[in-house]
Amino acid sequence: MKQANRPPSAISVILLFFAFGCFFGAGYGITFMIYHWTGTPPEFWTHIISGLIGMILFIGVASVSRLIAGKYSKGIQQHHVMQSQLLNAMTRIAQGDFDVFIETWDEYHHNDMVAGINKIAKELGSMEQLRQDFISNVSHEIQSPLTSISGFxxxxxxxxxxxxxKNRYLGIIEAESKRLSALSDNLLKLSALETGGEPLSFIEFRLDKQLEEIALMLEPQWSTKHIAMEVDLERLAIQGDEGLLSQVWVNLLNNAIKFTPEGGVIRVILTSDQTNVRCRIIDTGIGIRPEDQIHIFERFYKVDKSRDRALGGNGLGLSLAKKIVELHEGQITPQSEINQGTTFTITLPKFHPVK
Structure with missing residues (x-):
């Protein structure tokens, strides 16, 4: 609803006439100075020129004032709009909606705050996507063995x-139960390692003996497939969490056995220099495609989902191995070619401060 135009007040009229008087007085003063150098024209033209100069001054000042007032008003309006957008964005984020993006304005003085809120929304959105993917993957991995157990x-x-x-069905139920138990165990270990709930216990132990014992422990798996297990282990001791590092070698050797065909070869080579030890686990298996190598340490990632499930994998072994190696300030790197085998190189510091 439009408001009716109100007539100007008496004070406004007085101020307007006062402004006119001031500007015309200023125009008279300017022309008087000019006439001092150029000479005074007839009185009629004197009044005309003084009035024109006063009018020009009045219009110029009024235009500049209106422009400044307009920009100031626009700035205030933009500030209120931006404040409203910021408040709306933070409210949406608080309610769990992270699909938020605020456009920055060149005239706004707090664009750093806008960029910060955009970054928060993006990071929270990524975390939410990871959470949803994690829930989906866990549900899928749990559902598969439960369906088999229920069916058989x-x-x-x-x-x-x-x-x-009956024995065959009971064997399948037992195998699926073990896979479900392994999934739960790995999830708990990963969670404990990432939250610091399972502190590392550093001791000095013989790494070559540990690798030899694990290779012998897995003999039933690799001998059944007629795989040749070759070990070349330098005699050396390191400082680390013996139990956690044992899981690294078990996971890597299990994978090598799974994906190496019958009659293949697996080599375990342990070397060292003054500061680091390097363990290479080399197989002559099916290999990993280049596009898959960048994802193999992600949770639940499987290069060949159908084949890995048939072999009992849950996609957590390499994630767990990588986390344990990183907690020891080491690195794990894969190198592989299709049908040419895979090499995992694990580099660890030889001596670690006992914690």
Whole structure:
């Protein structure tokens, strides 16, 4: 609803006439100075020129004032708009909506705050996506063994099954139960390591003996596939968490055994220099494609999902191994070619301050 135009007040009229008087007086003063150098024209033209100069001064000052007032008013309006956008963005973020982006304005003096809120929204959105992916992956990994267990348990109710069939179904149920237990165990270990809930216990121990013992422990797996296990271990001791590092070698050797065909070769080579030790686990397996190598340490990532599930993997072994190596201030790097095998190189500091 439009408001009716109000007539100007008496004070406004007085101020307007006062301004006119001032500017015309200024125009008279300027012309008087000019006439001092050029000479005085007839009185009629004197009044005309003085009035024109006064009018020009009045219009010029009024235009500049209006421009300044307009810019000031626009700045205030933009400030209020930006404040409203910032408040709205923070409210949406607080409510869990991270799809927020605020455009910056050149005239706004707090663009650093705007950039900060945009960055917060982006980072929180990425974390939310990771959380959703994690929940989806965990649900998928749990659902698969539970479906198998439920299905084969239902089949066991059939009284006509032979002893051989029952044993086969029970074997599948047992294997799926172990896979479910391993998934839960790995998730708990990863969570404990990332939150510091499982402090590392550094001791000095013989790394070559540990690798030799693990290779012998896994002999039933690699000997069944007629894989040749070759070890070349330098005699050396390191400082580290013996139990956690054992999981690194078990995970890596298990993967090598899984993906190396019958009659293949697995080599474990341990060397050192003055400060570091390097363990290389080399297999002659199926290899990893270049586009997959950048993802293999991500949780639940599987190069070949159907084949890895058939072999009992859950996509957490390499994530766990990488985390343990990093906690020891080391590095783990893969090198692989399709059908040419894979090499994992683990570099660890030889001597670590005992914590």
């Amino acid at each position: 348990a239902a089949l066991l109710k059939n009284d006509t099954l032979t002893a051989t069939q």
